[in-house]
Amino acid sequence: MDESSKSVAPPDARRRRERAVSRARRELILEAAREAFAEHGLAGASLREIARRAGYTPGALYSYFDSKEAIYGALLGESLERLNTAVDAALAGATGPRDRLRRAARAFYGFYRDYPRELDLGFYLFNGVRPMGLTPALNEALNARLRDALSPAEVALTEMGLPAAHAVTETTMLFAQMVGLLVLAHTGRIRLFGQQPEAVLEDYLARFEGA
Amino acid sequence: MDESSKSVAPPDARRRRERAVSRARRELILEAAREAFAEHGLAGASLREIARRAGYTPGALYSYFDSKEAIYGALLGESLERLNTAVDAALAGATGPRDRLRRAARAFYGFYRDYPRELDLGFYLFNGVRPMGLTPALNEALNARLRDALSPAEVALTEMGLPAAHAVTETTMLFAQMVGLLVLAHTGRIRLFGQQPEAVLEDYLARFEGA
Amino acid sequence: MDESSKSVAPPDARRRRERAVSRARRELILEAAREAFAEHGLAGASLREIARRAGYTPGALYSYFDSKEAIYGALLGESLERLNTAVDAALAGATGPRDRLRRAARAFYGFYRDYPRELDLGFYLFNGVRPMGLTPALNEALNARLRDALSPAEVALTEMGLPAAHAVTETTMLFAQMVGLLVLAHTGRIRLFGQQPEAVLEDYLARFEGA
Amino acid sequence: MDESSKSVAPPDARRRRERAVSRARRELILEAAREAFAEHGLAGASLREIARRAGYTPGALYSYFDSKEAIYGALLGESLERLNTAVDAALAGATGPRDRLRRAARAFYGFYRDYPRELDLGFYLFNGVRPMGLTPALNEALNARLRDALSPAEVALTEMGLPAAHAVTETTMLFAQMVGLLVLAHTGRIRLFGQQPEAVLEDYLARFEGA
DNA sequence: AATGAATGAGCCTTCATTCAT
DNA sequence: CATGAATGAAGGCTCATTCAT
DSSP states (O other): OOHHHHHSOOHHHHHHHHHHHHHHHHHHHHHHHHHHHHHHHHHHSOHHHHHHHHTOOGGGGGGTOSSHHHHHHHHHHHHHHHHHHHHHHHHTTOOSHHHHHHHHHHHHHHHHHHOHHHHHHHHHTTSSSOOOOOOHHHHHHHHHHHHHHHHHHHHHHHHTTOOHHHHHHHHHHHHHHHHHHHHHHHTTGGGGGTOOHHHHHHHHHHTTTTO | OOHHHHHOOOHHHHHHHHHHHHHHHHHHHHHHHHHHHHHHHHHHSOHHHHHHHHTOOHHHHTTTOSSHHHHHHHHHHHHHHHHHHHHHHHHTTOOSHHHHHHHHHHHHHHHHHHOHHHHHHHHHTTSSSOOSOOOHHHHHHHHHHHHHHHHHHHHHHHHTTOOHHHHHHHHHHHHHHHHHHHHHHHTTGGGGGTOOHHHHHHHHHHTTTTO | OOHHHHHSOOHHHHHHHHHHHHHHHHHHHHHHHHHHHHHHHHHHSOHHHHHHHHTOOGGGGGGTOSSHHHHHHHHHHHHHHHHHHHHHHHHTTOOSHHHHHHHHHHHHHHHHHHOHHHHHHHHHTTSSSOOOOOOHHHHHHHHHHHHHHHHHHHHHHHHTTOOHHHHHHHHHHHHHHHHHHHHHHHTTGGGGGTOOHHHHHHHHHHTTTTO | OOHHHHHOOOHHHHHHHHHHHHHHHHHHHHHHHHHHHHHHHHHHSOHHHHHHHHTOOHHHHTTTOSSHHHHHHHHHHHHHHHHHHHHHHHHTTOOSHHHHHHHHHHHHHHHHHHOHHHHHHHHHTTSSSOOSOOOHHHHHHHHHHHHHHHHHHHHHHHHTTOOHHHHHHHHHHHHHHHHHHHHHHHTTGGGGGTOOHHHHHHHHHHTTTOO
């Protein structure tokens, strides 16, 4: 190697490095936003606060995201990605459809039970009158990923012998049951009945044992 | 009548009248707030907007409520009052515990299906994190009224022969099911499965028929 | 008078007083805006600066004006009002149409020569691509007042015997001449020719002497 | 050829090439700025926007211009250059001083009528108060070129027999007339009188026919 | 020469609340 | 009881410019 080769890195390697650094900084900002949203809510967390936590000035965030809404959208997208990863992972090694149903349900429920902030993230979308203007394209994509997370349950029910129409209804009911339990647990309303949400879910899943 | 008799009314009658007027004006403000919250959400509706709709200037509202949060609290309290009224009314003329269970469930679900704004009202409490600083006393009172609306179902289940512990679990499950369905319907997520929420609820209630 | 009559002023008198005070404060803000615009231009003068000069916090201005643009609109409206007042006053005591033509022209020109800031005010409307969104209604009203200021010249020309079509053309030409001179004088471009703008205007007006 | 001969071009030829390329890129930026200013005005067009249109990032522009103002200055300079080119071209083949006067006036007026953005460019200088800090040297140069564009008219008037002092006054008056007409036409104010600016200019020029 | 990130100041506007009248 | 003004803080966002790489 001669002298010049030392100071001029191969352009593609350099680009790769720069992109990696950029992505890392983007993640830093998202992490800061996650914390800020968790602490103050979506509306309550200001860009200034997010920037402060990320070690930036407010304007700097606009190099990475177009708006506060875009930050939220990215966060929600990542969350649904993780949800699907968790569900898929839970299905590995299942012994049959009945087992897959249980595993899918528990993974879905467990995900939001373990990371309640992700539940908040999803609910921000519907607070009163949606203050957030997610692009329709993004909204569709998020919907699709949500549906993905539930389809294993539907497939399992079908394989357990339920007619297609029935399987959809049961999946919806299961989905509603889990959402309801999560909301009750998360808002502390389940305490009204002195119940453990997970025990209730297991009770609910027991219905399918004899099917 | 001489002059003085005109200006000096019996003190207690006068006080009664003044209180009645005051209460009526309070209601006017609450009605204005209801509309404003329905249109812009809790955070999105400003005191100015509420005052404008009520025909007042912002400062005037503070003669009736201590803060914007207090207005919200009063609204939520009224809403739960109406919920209980609806559930109680539905129980009149029931033929037995099984019927009472169905009637209570349908009344609860139907109330929020018909007045989705009241559902929003309840959810504002949990948007993000503590957007509202309801006093613990008020919070307790609201919880009690929510529990009241569900106790008829629990009583009915007990009378249907379920052991107490079981009845509580089933009530919780029913509650979760309804909350889940309401959330899915209200947020449009139920469309993901092409289901009608009410049909799903009836399916769910059918479980108890053979009990 | 009894005691109470001292503390309760007649409502209409009180309202009158309050409105007068309010109007005076509005004028204070307009005066501050006038100065700020003169010093920094329309775009360069910030609401903060205007508020500071008026002894207010920024938010307080919104009790008097809906926006920065509204302040500008009010200022421009007042300016054109003054222009018309000046032209009308100049016409008093004129000896005939020829004299009225000269008086109207000199008053128009003199107004903007004496108050060049008012000229700026008018020009802000057309800076590059109008950054200001005056309402069409306001725009129409302002146009009408501008036209008013020039109509005396047109009338005089007609009375001097010019056919109507001719009178309009001559008025337009006179208007263009004055605007051009004002612009050249105001921007210092007239120095390019070492001329005194007023002398040029008098030369121009001399054309009509023989008519 | 050996290796070194490839990388070492004759220094002056290389420098020439680099300068040509640099000048071309400079022009690209100016063109982008012209468009941006036309669309958003001087203050409304951001450096980012100009850079985007030119295919650059904001920082890159600083390799070619010291500031946003410098870009504007360069643009205005080019504009006045073109104005003089247009006036000079119009004079070719003139039949005498009277014709030259008309040709110069029409060329000047026509230039700004046809390219109203160049008129805007000139007016930005005086918006409000010193929005732009052109260097005195640049300002002088620009003034000189403006004067150049008008001197043919002055010369023609002198040759038509007017005493020097008179010729200057008439040139100033003609200049003012044209500037006034351009402003009225450009701002739409000429519509107030339902006049065609060019017809008015021809009327004005007719004065000199009998001279 | 060019990038992309970052700064720091500033923008207009909105808000819940207070308070003299 | 009601008004209208005022506050002070905060909001999201934009900008010309700088600078390490």
